[in-house]
Amino acid sequence: MVELQRDKTFEPSGVHGKLKIVLHDVSGTLIRALGTIERRGYDYRDVHCTQRVDGDFDLLVHIEDTGGPNNLDTLCKQLERLYNVVSAEKVGRRKHAERA
């Protein structure tokens, strides 16, 4: 029998956390952001979306990693790469990624 071989580098690391994502009210933005989170190796534990007075949306997601090269700072950058995502940041933690 062949043993299932996985690169140990990409085992679930137990990374979990909350992200606050600000989105423009443009069709496809919400699904694009949620899809990015799933494709980059995270499961949702909780999702809240509310509209702000300026028309943008605050999306709060509680996520947990499912295995992959996971790093919430990288995920935030990948989300911010999406058009109509204004910002993405970890919440509930003080520590931010260092540049160097």
Add this chain to the structure above:
Amino acid sequence: MTTATQFERQQTKILANREPKSGALLLLESIAAQGVDTIFGYPGGAIMPVYDVLPKVTSLRHILCRHEQGCGMAAIGYARATGKTGTAFATSGPGATNLVTAIADAYLDSVPVVFVTGQVTSDLMGTDAFQEVDIFGITLPIVKHSYIARDPADLPGMVAEAYFIAAEGRPGPVLIDLPKDVANALTTERHKWRPYPKIKPEMGQSDYISKAEDLIKKSKKPLFYIGGGIAQGDGVQELRDLVDRTNIPVVSTLKGLGSLPSDHPSFLGMLGMHGLKAANYAVQECDLLIVAGARFDDRATGKLDTFAPNAKVIHLDIDIAEINKLRKTDVYLDGSLKKNLAALNPGEAQCENWRHICFSRRDEHEWDYKSPIENMKTGGVYAPKLLHDLSRRVDRSAIITCDVGQHQMWVAQHCYFDNPKDHITSGGLGTMGFGLPAGLGAKLGAPNRTVITVSGDGSIMMNIQELATLFRYDIPLKIVLLDNSALGMVRQWQEVFFEKNYSEVNLDDNPDFAMVAKAFQIDAFTITKGDEVDDGIERLLSATGPILMHVKIDTYENVWPLVPPGRSNADMMER
């Protein structure tokens, strides 16, 4: 590429024109206003309003390919050869889904292409109407951005933004899905499009440039690891200047080939799964890896946690999401590669001993161009030697496009590249069927340059219908078809990793490819012997029209070296 200021000026001009026009005409005029001159497309029901007005926009040349996938890949070839944004059209439903592979290819190789798909009328969307698919939803993970046009008055701004986004920063594909009623509707309105919100930083912070320079100065074994971002970021000359200033050895990914000329004294070759031994050993032994426009792709790194195990990392990339994604970085410089490479000035690296080790190894592992296959000694064609000879005989500005498989790796290993844009290969997605349409797109974009497509017998069958496009437009593409009567790379893996259990790789019932080409009215000939190669290359290169050279090669020829999947690059297998 359009700058943010130019984008704003275009918007102002667009808004000033209030003639009544249909959405279809607004779309085409807006595309033409972006400087687009060539569109690759295939008409159909939902996109007919666009084709109805296409003859009115005379500055647009439409190339009718014979499959929407061909359109998409031709647009990619055109974009990569010209540095402009490509454009491809298809209708709704199957037309749109046939574009999907090309869209994914453009996404993974960061190629700027705007794809326009027809869509059923707005009132039918969501009703499972005839030829309706949710192409917007299907392509969400593989586009840089996408739109569904809901109002013809949005189209001028939407098109301007689409071309801006496709080319800005890290380039990529953008999709516009155009419902038929929106294309048909007349409007005098023009909606203002909000200013494009995300402009990438121009260059990294100056203190990080100093930190990077300090790391380089302290390093005893520095190494550049370069990728496709060098060409995408227009940083070829800046890279060459930096390499010459520092004398640091260089390894390249598949997409980075040509950023340094293949015969540059500091160039060690391609790294990774089919990389050169000197390149892979250098990566394993270096103490500083300067990564420029590369993304630690698994085909380049092998088993990630064994990659450059002793090295600190400086990472230069325009896409900050690539920094620390797979490998922890010690110093990073985001923003324009061109500007960051120009700003780095650490002086000549103090690494003479390291250079000696690297280049002695390079000389030791030079290719010998003798086939390891016994029966080739009876006079068969050895593909690596053919590609080496072809590459040296063609002019240095020639463009080579390839398909995917063994021949793709042989091209990377044995062909000479003077510029990364001369090598058009499907690096990220690895799309069989890419070579021929990409070649025709490249030739249309660069009509004064020699363009050669190297393909395999498996790959060419995936888009062979584009031979008809070559004939229709008399595109003088030169095709080298390496035919080993097998899906060669899969066969090689079955030989090496699956105990020679050959499963569904035998193609010994291939058609006579020269006859197939002739049926499409393309000049073609076949060679089977090594002593026919010289004359074959001569005939190929001297042809004035499209031509196909069908080359029979041994089924059991393999690509070496080979790093087994999931293993360290240090574990290279050899013939």
